[in-house]
Amino acid sequence: MNAPNIDAARLTMALNELRLPAIKALWPRFAEQADKEGWSAARLLSALVEHEIAERERRRIERHLAEARLLPGKTLQTFDFAAVPMVSKAHISAITAGDSWIGKGDNILLFGPPGVGKSHLASAIGLALVENGYRVLFARTTDLVQKLQQARRDLALEGAIAKLDKFHLLILDDIAYVTKDQAETSVLFELISARYERRSMLITANQAFGAWNTIFPDPAMTLAAVDRLVHHASIFELNVESYRRRAAEKAKGPGRPPQKALPADIAAD
Template sequence: MSVTPRQKWHQLIMAAAKELKLPMIRQHLEEQVTEAMQKDASYEEFLALLLQQEWDARKESARYNRIRRAEFTHKKYLESLSVGDLPPDAQKKLKLLKSLAFIQEGRNVILAGNAGTGKTHIAIGLGIQACLEGYKVWFTTVPLLVNQIKECRSAQTLRAFQNRFEKYDLVIADEMGYISFDREGAELLFTHLSLRAGRKATIITTNLSFERWGEIFQDPVMTAAMIDRLTHQAYIVNMNGNSYRMKETKEWLEQQKLS
């Protein structure tokens, strides 16, 4: 059976789309052709709609990859926050933080307060929103960060790690204060956070007030320098309040009783 001119064009488009790595065109070509014929679309409209599908798919894939590479421990979204249960200062500043202006300005955000008040939820929520808006984000805990820096130094890959660390648009360092460090760990943490100070944004969550940071670093001079460097022109959010997590637990327990 001979191949019609239309079939030849179809085969050529599919081959070109495969070579150029345009999977959405290969997947949706036939339906787009049929739809264009039904509504007598112009060549320009047909081509624009075909390319739009490819463009949309690539943007969605890029968003997914940015979130995956950020290494979030949980997926927490700003939309799922119960804003009314957050501490008053967080309620007041959340709208400003959601604008992500702090990333463009290269300013830090420090979420400081007692456990269970939504610090990590806000931090991850802002990080995911940043990923969706095209920013390069990395999430870690402070203890894991210190261990990773030490391992890189031992493996003589510290410079490569520093280069990556400096280039993230946003680094989220969770759980400052849960574990104290030896002098080496404190110095390495100070050095790496200083690399970003004033140029790139970092979100830090901590359960300790600044007056108690000496318990982490065990060196008054380094503690003062760390606080000065991290808080300069930073957005500081007072997260002291009733436990957001405890409230959710009580509500869950009540639901179990009723079920």
């Protein structure tokens, strides 16, 4: 390629118009290399197009990570699978491919007491899925429910739920903290019903299904919500000791003597 014969300014304008920023930035260097090494026109074009595609993918992931609102620093690499032996790292890695369940609107349910890593694992799965091309939204259930309540007051609930359809996976963290209030639980139920067999959900909860009557005031609504969630779901129970409690015990250090129990007559006061 004979660079002096090219109208660089016009080419730059054309690439701007075509929205090809990577090619615009790279073509002078690639053209120079092609001249030196005797590349064919096809090889030069292929190299530029491949870089443009890679840059678009990078920007897409960057946008989707920003909108996902995932917990910072929570990855599968930093999750302590050894502390939760009932959760298979291989199984979770397979899940993050997404192709065997997200397209069918299947769900993932993570149960366990506070401090065992449910939110970490949920966010890490979300991160891996974004990197694999899916759109994800992570939200505290109470926060999202409040937004949906406001949408209902504004007569826009149907539209608000429909907007969530752009996310292949909706992560609802700490569902058990939703208050037993008819207004809150009804919008939560409508969200679950709207996504049933269409769009996937990942839900974390401190309580097993048997205690969900504290979330939904109506037993029939509880049964219907649970039925929709478990119909196509992978369920993980993280029944281990809280890692926060383990960390606190470890922080005490070996030199600090254990606290003695109070005598029964004092403890009773």
